[in-house]
Structures are given as structure tokens and as C-alpha cells.
Amino acid sequence: MTSTTLVPDRPAGDRRPARAGLPLTRVSGLGLGVAMVWFSLLVLIPLAAVVATAAEGGWAGFWRTVTNEQTAATLRLTVGTALLVTLVNVVMGTLIAWVLVRDHFVGKRALEVLIDVPFALPTIVAGLVLLSLYGPDSPLGVNIANTRIAVFLAFLFVTLPFVVRTVQPVLAELDPEAEEAAASLGASRLVTFRRIILPSLIPAIAAGAALSFARAVGEYGSLVLLSGNLPMRTEVASVRILSSVENDNPDSAAAVAVVLLAVSLAVIVFLDVIQRRVVRRG
Numbered sequence: 717m718t719s720t721t722l723v724p725d726r727p728a729g730d731r732r733p734a735r736a737g738l739p740l741t742r743v744s745g746l747g748l749g750v751a752m753v754w755f756s757l758l759v760l761i762p763l764a765a766v767v768a769t770a771a772e773g774g775w776a777g778f779w780r781t782v783t784n785e786q787t788a789a790t791l792r793l794t795v796g797t798a799l800l801v802t803l804v805n806v807v808m809g810t811l812i813a814w815v816l817v818r819d820h821f822v823g824k825r826a827l828e829v830l831i832d833v834p835f836a837l838p839t840i841v842a843g844l845v846l847l848s849l850y851g852p853d854s855p856l857g858v859n860i861a862n863t864r865i866a867v868f869l870a871f872l873f874v875t876l877p878f879v880v881r882t883v884q885p886v887l888a889e890l891d892p893e894a895e896e897a898a899a900s901l902g903a904s905r906l907v908t909f910r911r912i913i914l915p916s917l918i919p920a921i922a923a924g925a926a927l928s929f930a931r932a933v934g935e936y937g938s939l940v941l942l943s944g945n946l947p948m949r950t951e952v953a954s955v956r957i958l959s960s961v962e963n964d965n966p967d968s969a970a971a972v973a974v975v976l977l978a979v980s981l982a983v984i985v986f987l988d989v990i991q992r993r994v995v996r997r998g
């Protein structure tokens with residue numbers, strides 16, 4: 717006699733993936749343990765140490781540090797510029813990815829390689845390149861050194877590839893039949909993009925935006941030469957942290973780092989929520 721295991725019917729319209737619910741094997745458990753130990757050593761324990769250092773002065777000391785006029789100015793400049801750069805990258809990064817996937821032109825392969833230059837180029841070298849082009853001796857006649865525009869430009873330079881490289885593979889895998897069907901039904905290109913293509917790209921755009929923002933708030937190297945690190949004007953949070961460490965004030969450095977960590981985590985969680993909602997609707 718052959719035994720049959722009955723599986724309860726799932727409700728109609730339930731799109732949730734079926735879960736096996738199998739217990740961990742010894743090998744899987746060992747792999748999970750190694751992964752968690754490695755993750756703890758590299759991420760969790762250092763983050764906990766930073767938070768503990770920031771808490772050594774108590775809440776009053778923490779609040780006094782982050783509300784200091786100079787520190788607050790650096791945080792506003794860093795977070796505000798990073799948000800603005802992220803918005804620009806969402807638009808321009810998606811556009812560049814579209815051109816690389818959908819268009820064919822001379823020099824396309826060269827552009828593919830150049831997109832990754834900010835990944836490979838040391839940030840201090842990036843600062844020197846930007847200073848030579850947009851500094852006092854600019855061959856273009858544009859001098860933005862020691863201004864907030866320099867901070868914005870440096871953030872743009874180092875974060876350019878993130879949205880491009882997250883959106884590009886997703887766009888390349890989209891089925892063109894859905895777009896052709898929409899066009900045959902009379903939908904314009906704008907409607908087709910908004911109703912068919914964009915929902916598929918939003919998770920990738922959100923992931924790229926999160927990476928772009930997190931990279932921008934921690935940028936330091938490309939700003940050293942270009943922004944001048946002027947207090948209350950062009951000083952960013954990473955420079956403020958370094959100054960606190962050099963002045964033997966680790967509590968203040970840790971406090972600023974915790975604020976950046978909290979802001980970055982909030983942005984990442986917000987974008988992740990948007991991504992999950994779009995995936996569920998899709």
C-alpha cells in the first residue's frame with residue numbers, strides 16, 4: 717500500500733511562497749553558526765562598541781555633543797547633501813542604466829567600464845581629480861573649491877555607480893512582451909514605463925538608493941582637498957569625527973557616529989519597506 721501525505725489547500729490568491737519548515741541539519745547549523753560569528757566579529761561587536769563609547773558620557777553628554785552648533789551644522793550638511801545626491805542618483809542612475817541596456821551606440825563598452833571608475837579609484841585620488849578640474853586652476857574656468865557645491869559634487873562622484881549597477885541587470889531581464897502588449901493596446905511609452913517597467917525596477921532602485929545614501933554620509937577622502945573642511949560651512953560629519961579622535965575625545969566622535977548610524981539605518985529601513993510593498997503588490 718502506498719501512503720499519501722495530504723497537503724492542505726492554500727487559499728485562492730495566496731501568493732506567499734510555500735515554506736518547507738524543515739529543521740536545520742548539522743551542516744546547515746554549523747554554517748549558520750560560522751556566519752553569525754563572522755558577522756558579529758565584523759559588524760555587531762564593533763557597532764556595539766561604538767554605541768557603548770557614545771553612552772559613556774550619559775544622555776546629557778551625548779545630547780550636548782550632537783546639539784553643539786558646529787556638530788549640528790556638519791550633520792545637517794552631511795545628511796541633507798546625501799539625501800539630495802541620492803535623489804539625483806535615482807533619476808540619473810536609472811537613466812544611465814536604461815541607455816546602457818536599451819540603446820546601442822559607439823563607445824558603449826567603454827562607458828560600461830567607466831561607470832565603475834568611482835568604485836576602483838581611491839577617494840583621495842578622486843578628490844585630486846575633482847580639484848584639478850573644478851579648483852582654482854581649473855581648465856574649465858569653474859572654481860567651486862571650499863564650497864558646499866564641492867561637497868555635493870564629491871558625493872555625486874563616489875555614489876554614481878550604485879543605482880546604475882543595481883538597476884541595470886533587472887532592466888536587462890525584463891520581458892519585452894509585456895511592453896509590446898501594452899503598446900498594441902494603445903498605451904503610450906510614458907504609460908508603459910509607469911505601469912509596467914517602473915514597478916519592476918523600484919526594488920532595485922530602492923536598493924541602489926540605500927547604498928548611495930549610506931556611502932555618501934560616510935565619505936571623507938574625496939572631500940579633504942576639494943571642500944576645505946571649513947567649520948560651519950563645508951565640514952562634513954566624517955571630518956568632525958576625525959577631529960574629535962585627534963583631539964582625544966572619543967565620546968564625541970562616537971556620538972556623531974551613532975547619529976549617522978541611526979539616520980542611515982532609518983533610511984535603509986524606509987527604502988526596504990517601500991521595496992517589500994512593491995514586491996507584494998507585484
